[in-house]
Amino acid sequence: MSDLDEIKRIAGEENVLCEEPLSKHTTFHIGGNAKIFVMPQYIEDLVALLDYVRRQNLRYFVMGNGSNLLAYDTGYDGIVIATHMAGKTVKEKADKTALDTLQILMPGDLNRKKILAEEQTETEGKTIIFAGSGIMLSNMAAKAAKAGLTGFEFAGGIPGTLGGAVVMNAGAYGGEIKDSILGAMTLTKDGKTEYLTKEELELGYRSSRIQKEERIVLWALFAFAKGDTQKIEETMRDLNQRRREKQPLQYGSAGSTFKRPEGYFAGKLIEDAGLKGYRVGDVMVSDKHCGFVVNVGEGTYDEARQVIEHVQKTVEEKFHVSLELEVKMIQ
Numbered sequence: 278m279s280d281l282d283e284i285k286r287i288a289g290e291e292n293v294l295c296e297e298p299l300s301k302h303t304t305f306h307i308g309g310n311a312k313i314f315v316m317p318q319y320i321e322d323l324v325a326l327l328d329y330v331r332r333q334n335l336r337y338f339v340m341g342n343g344s345n346l347l348a349y350d351t352g353y354d355g356i357v358i359a360t361h362m363a364g365k366t367v368k369e370k371a372d373k374t375a376l377d378t379l380q381i382l383m384p385g386d387l388n389r390k391k392i393l394a395e396e397q398t399e400t401e402g403k404t405i406i407f408a409g410s411g412i413m414l415s416n417m418a419a420k421a422a423k424a425g426l427t428g429f430e431f432a433g434g435i436p437g438t439l440g441g442a443v444v445m446n447a448g449a450y451g452g453e454i455k456d457s458i459l460g461a462m463t464l465t466k467d468g469k470t471e472y473l474t475k476e477e478l479e480l481g482y483r484s485s486r487i488q489k490e491e492r493i494v495l496w497a498l499f500a501f502a503k504g505d506t507q508k509i510e511e512t513m514r515d516l517n518q519r520r521r522e523k524q525p526l527q528y529g530s531a532g533s534t535f536k537r538p539e540g541y542f543a544g545k546l547i548e549d550a551g552l553k554g555y556r557v558g559d560v561m562v563s564d565k566h567c568g569f570v571v572n573v574g575e576g577t578y579d580e581a582r583q584v585i586e587h588v589q590k591t592v593e594e595k596f597h598v599s600l601e602l603e604v605k606m607i608q
């Protein structure tokens with residue numbers, strides 16, 4: 278049996294695409310074809326796929342919704358495994374858990390005891406959410422709001438998956454994953470599943486132990502306090518409005534291109550360096566928010582790289598501050 282056949286057997290033939298353009302799966306809308314592009318629907322299938330590609334020594338890359346990624350124009354000569362569900366509705370199966378699963382476990386819920394070994398001060402009286410790594414943050418935030426749970430409002434407008442968000446401790450508008458996560462089930466590089474508590478995850482500004490140890494997030498647990506659905510939804514609407522006003526959401530991008538350098542804001546430094554609107558081909562520094570490098574048409578990896586390098590060099594020369602990339606490369 279060929280690798281492709283085996284991958285189809287594990288993930289389901291309908292979830293495997295060949296020569297799939299990565300520009301269709303990244304919010305930057307840049308990137309050539311992935312030789313094989315797989316969208317597993319269940320946590321168990323993701324684990325089985327990773328086990329197979331690792332045992333066979335195949336080149337692979339795991340991604341979420343592609344909201345923080347820049348792919349080469351030449352694409353990816355290997356297997357891209359995407360945990361986002363691309364709007365598909367996953368059939369319930371008795372022996373499998375959908376990658377976009379979400380369970381709300383109120384205090385007193387019998388299923389809660391199966392998941393939490395014991396209540397801790399941070400869980401007592403709170404509602405627990407069990408969520409698969411493939412769920413979109415917007416979906417999880419909407420469900421938490423509907424259940425009257427507060428603490429996830431900040432994530433409603435972030436276009437990523439939960440897995441991607443845990444890996445980089447996603448944050449916006451004063452909130453971050455670290456505030457409400459209890460822990461995450463991870464798959465280690467040698468294929469073992471291991472639950473890491475919040476402390477063990479070592480969540481920092483846009484960083485975690487997951488990245489350093491190249492683990493994969495399978496699911497995560499969160500604890501939220503009760504709030505008022507109306508107020509929560511109002512806060513989410515307000516944050517989305519602020520996002521629309523300040524960020525260039527009409528164009529393809531990977532969100533903030535650079536991390537916040539200590540003591541500075543990347544967008545302000547770039548603007549002060551006179552780089553607002555700096556353009557190579559169809560890629561430019563947004564004139565709405567200079568922290569975003571945007572694709573205004575048929576932008577390419579090469580153009581994006583030239584813009585990024587020019588920005589880094591100019592800001593370094595003018596202000597002696599080095600801008601570290603927040604965006605990751607598919608490589």
Ligand SMILES: NC(=O)C1=CN([C@@H]2O[C@H](COP(=O)(O)OP(=O)(O)OC[C@H]3O[C@@H](n4cnc5c(N)ncnc54)[C@H](OP(=O)(O)O)[C@@H]3O)[C@@H](O)[C@H]2O)C=CC1
Nearest residue numbers: 340341342343344345410437438440441442447493494532
């Ligand atoms: N605050 C904001 O407004 C915005 C924030 N973002 C951030 O970017 C994040 C990107 O999420 P998403 O689009 O889903 O991710 P991406 O598809 O962009 O993947 C980014 C990287 O995350 C890692 N990753 C993704 N899923 C998993 C997983 N289940 N387990 C382990 N590693 C994983 C991979 O890193 P590796 O190469 O190490 O395997 C991958 O290269 C968002 O959640 C958010 O944090 C993005 C846009 C706006």
Ligand SMILES: C=C(O[C@H]1[C@H](O)[C@@H](CO)O[C@H](OP(=O)(O)OP(=O)(O)OC[C@H]2O[C@@H](n3ccc(=O)[nH]c3=O)[C@H](O)[C@@H]2O)[C@@H]1NC(C)=O)C(=O)O
Nearest residue numbers: 449450451532533535536537542544545548565566567568
């Ligand atoms: C978009 C992302 O996250 C965003 C998140 O949405 C927003 C909102 O909370 O705060 C961060 O942006 P940011 O650091 O650019 O924050 P902003 O509040 O937009 O701007 C900071 C400051 O810079 C100034 N600013 C911004 C852009 C610009 O062109 N010029 C300028 O002077 C703003 O006026 C503000 O005083 C996150 N980025 C990082 C790298 O921390 C992402 O991670 O991809």
